[in-house]
Amino acid sequence: MTIPDRPRRSALFLPASNAKAMAKARTLPCDVVILDLEDAVAPDAKVEAREAAVAAVAEGFGDREVVIRANGLDSPWGEADLLAIASSKADAVLVPKVNGPDDIAAYEKILCAAPAELQLWTMIETCASVARLPEIAACAEGGRLSLWVMGTNDLAKEMRAQLTPCRTPFLPFLSMAVAAARAAGIAILDGVCNEFRELDVFRAEAEQGLMFGFDGKSLIHPAQIDPCNAVFSPSEADLAWANAVIEAFALPENQGKGAIRVEGKMAELLHLEQAKRLVAVAERISTKA
Secondary structure (H helix, E strand, O other): OOOOOOOOOOOEEEEEEOOHHHHHOOOOOOOOEEEEOOOOHHHHHHHHHHHHHHHHHOOOOOOOEEEEEEEOOOOOOOOHHHHHHOOOOOOEEEEEEOOOHHHHHHOOOOOOOOOOOOOOEEOOOOOOHHHHHHHHHHHHOOOEEEEEOOOHHHHHHEEEEEOOOOOHHHHHHHHHHHHHHHHHOOEEHHHOOOOOOOHHHHHHHHHHHHHOOOOEEEEOOHHHHHHHHHHHOOOHHHHHHHHEEEEEEEHHHHHHEEEEEOOOEEHHHHHHHHHHHHHHHHHHHHHHO
């Protein structure tokens, strides 16, 4: 049974060039803060933003997981970003536009002197990457790679596809990515929803992500945090069923059985494993309340 080290229901992107936004993030109920040096920062502000991100991480974000998204190695700032992040206190570095295992190897090489606990997270946002998901996922064995973030905006741009609320062109890629991540023991976050004013639209997309099996969702606005946390938290009904399954399998008369009846429904050992994971996740979330 694989249980996440901490909840990752909501991962909020913030421009590292915006000191006010970073300060506000310390008061927000998001599980993950991603300080962005890439898309959200203008070229002439990259160096200053890098310094600000490292300083902000040193100051701390409470119990939130803190990640810095670097510029790519094909940019003038990528390598310097990685070296700065490697010596920071960030939990992870998020890197963009990974196309295959060679890219992972290049990032791993530069981060070789970083503390062992620094994780490598990657964006899955190119046409090349979705064609090589199992190969990229395999890089997690023995390395830092531990999480993927879907980059649906960039993927839509490359595909010249329309990014509509139903996300029809991307559904095969979303399910393939989740399957590849699970096979390799990698956590995975759904891509951002560009709609932050119509929260019913956002919630529908988050519920779609939950249905696909994502651990959580990346966000672009604080208003998206509460509905996102609600969607990716176990419901009372789910927890009641999970506890009933665990209690039923623990009864002496059910020891050694592979399938039993619980509240009129059939439950197998795979449901017991799912139930234990759900309860463990709920317990971890409760410690953040």
